Amino acid sequence: EAFEETPMLVAVLTYVGYGVLTLFGYLRDFMRQWKIEKCQNATERAEQKDFVPLYQDFENFYNRNLYTRIRDSWNRPICSVPGAKVDMMERVSHDYNWTFTYTGRVIKDIINMGSYNYLGFAQKAGTCQEAAAEVLSQYGAGVCSTRQEMGNLDKHEELEELVARFLGVESAMAYGMGFATNSMNIPALVGKGCLILSDELNHASLVLGARLSGATIRIFKHNNMQSLEKLLKDAIVHGQPRTRRPWKKILILVEGIYSMEGSIVRLPEVIALKKKYKSYLYLDEAHSIGALGPSGRGVVEYFGLSPEDVDVMMGTFTKSFGAAGGYIGGKKELIDYLRTYSHSAVYATSLSPPVVEQVITSMKCIMGEDGTTVGKARVQQLAENTRYFRRRLKEMGFIIYGNEDSPVVPLMLYMPAKIGCFSVRASFKPY
Amino acid sequence: MDIKSLKNYLYWLYCQFELITCSYLMEPWEKLLFYTFNITMLVMVLYTAYIFVPVHISTAFQFFLHLLGNQHENTVSLVK
Numbered sequence: 001e002a003f004e005e006t007p008m009l010v011a012v013l014t015y016v017g018y019g020v021l022t023l024f025g026y027l028r029d030f031m032r033q034w035k036i037e038k039c040q041n042a043t044e045r046a047e048q049k050d051f052v053p054l055y056q057d058f059e060n061f062y063n064r065n066l067y068t069r070i071r072d073s074w075n076r077p078i079c080s081v082p083g084a085k086v087d088m089m090e091r092v093s094h095d096y097n098w099t100f101t102y103t104g105r106v107i108k109d110i111i112n113m114g115s116y117n118y119l120g121f122a123q124k125a126g127t128c129q130e131a132a133a134e135v136l137s138q139y140g141a142g143v144c145s146t147r148q149e150m151g152n153l154d155k156h157e158e159l160e161e162l163v164a165r166f167l168g169v170e171s172a173m174a175y176g177m178g179f180a181t182n183s184m185n186i187p188a189l190v191g192k193g194c195l196i197l198s199d200e201l202n203h204a205s206l207v208l209g210a211r212l213s214g215a216t217i218r219i220f221k222h223n224n225m226q227s228l229e230k231l232l233k234d235a236i237v238h239g240q241p242r243t244r245r246p247w248k249k250i251l252i253l254v255e256g257i258y259s260m261e262g263s264i265v266r267l268p269e270v271i272a273l274k275k276k277y278k279s280y281l282y283l284d285e286a287h288s289i290g291a292l293g294p295s296g297r298g299v300v301e302y303f304g305l306s307p308e309d310v311d312v313m314m315g316t317f318t319k320s321f322g323a324a325g326g327y328i329g330g331k332k333e334l335i336d337y338l339r340t341y342s343h344s345a346v347y348a349t350s351l352s353p354p355v356v357e358q359v360i361t362s363m364k365c366i367m368g369e370d371g372t373t374v375g376k377a378r379v380q381q382l383a384e385n386t387r388y389f390r391r392r393l394k395e396m397g398f399i400i401y402g403n404e405d406s407p408v409v410p411l412m413l414y415m416p417a418k419i420g421c422f423s424v425r426a427s428f429k430p431y
Numbered sequence: 432m433d434i435k436s437l438k439n440y441l442y443w444l445y446c447q448f449e450l451i452t453c454s455y456l457m458e459p460w461e462k463l464l465f466y467t468f469n470i471t472m473l474v475m476v477l478y479t480a481y482i483f484v485p486v487h488i489s490t491a492f493q494f495f496l497h498l499l500g501n502q503h504e505n506t507v508s509l510v511k
Contacts, residue, residue: 024465069456415451417452
């Protein structure tokens, strides 16, 4: 696992680039202020000039002067299923990315390296699509209710039983949205008087869930077991801040694969620490389920550990299964508790039936229960592709972060102009 | 063939310069302003170097010669 140091020259030149753009940003702001140039971003109305200024902070300055220059690299509309190749709608901007117009042309067959479609189950033809289409004609698309009212279909029960078998846990529950699985279930598990130890680089959904719960949050350095152990020791020895009472619960929040760095959590060490200090572990396998491990069962299988060691196994169906939604797996008492007390179960609409069928079909395919070896072949092909891709990029001289086995490959570009140029040249220059 | 690869190399160098100083992202009038400023500063620095560097070098050379010259005279008198 490597986070290569930035070369000194590259760091200095990046600062030079940002410095030049900042200077030009000040110049452009000056021109907008004195009406030499038309102001095209949001400003306050004339009547609100004496109110608290809304657009003077650095974030808005950055937005106006730096982000807008390279804005055409993001939010690009695609018009086909995001498989290995994708079709993109062509858009042009005549005023340097302030407004976009569609030319009407569609750029076909762009190699897709950005989707989370790890095993290629997002297809428009194949067994998954046929099964989902049949369920769509049988059940319709809408559920129109929450899980606890009228939204509990037999498809959901089938899915949950399948997920529990897939993960090797006693029971599982599925939710409609992966982000909401984290942010709505962590408040149901911990509350005031509990301690959350969260990794530095955790996803926004975990951070939101931790903050909503009202528990005390302490951050340990990314994947750093000494930092985590120190925090655990302090928590056990000193207890709660003022009263010195012992913490009601200590929950460690980690992810299987971190989506921005491509690093894999040190699960054996975390589990050893968890057992030593008697705390609970919440593992978010959003990117690693289906993508790691010899048979795609996730980071627990990748390290050869038992799923019973992890108290709460959370994951999403969005990435490897080509559907939407999330799940939580664990002991039967835990899942029964969550069925009653989770915000998502009470208030959120349950999963749509065709989506459930997509998950069921793709999961059976990965497990091999549909009678073919397609799933296993895909998992192994993903591992080979990951290694090959990383090796070749390193040979070409790029700086790549993260673990050798993680399918998330961050390629460092550093300079702002290179980001814009790379994106444009990669997709519009004919291959 | 050599001229072509040399021209490609120079074009690649120019592209790198554009990307590093972010003039790839600037509008044409901003590019004009930026390049004018840079080229003016570069010309001024070169002109200053052209006028003053020979004078500075010869002054420094004289200074060191004077230092070494004095030492040489002293050692000569001692030997005598």
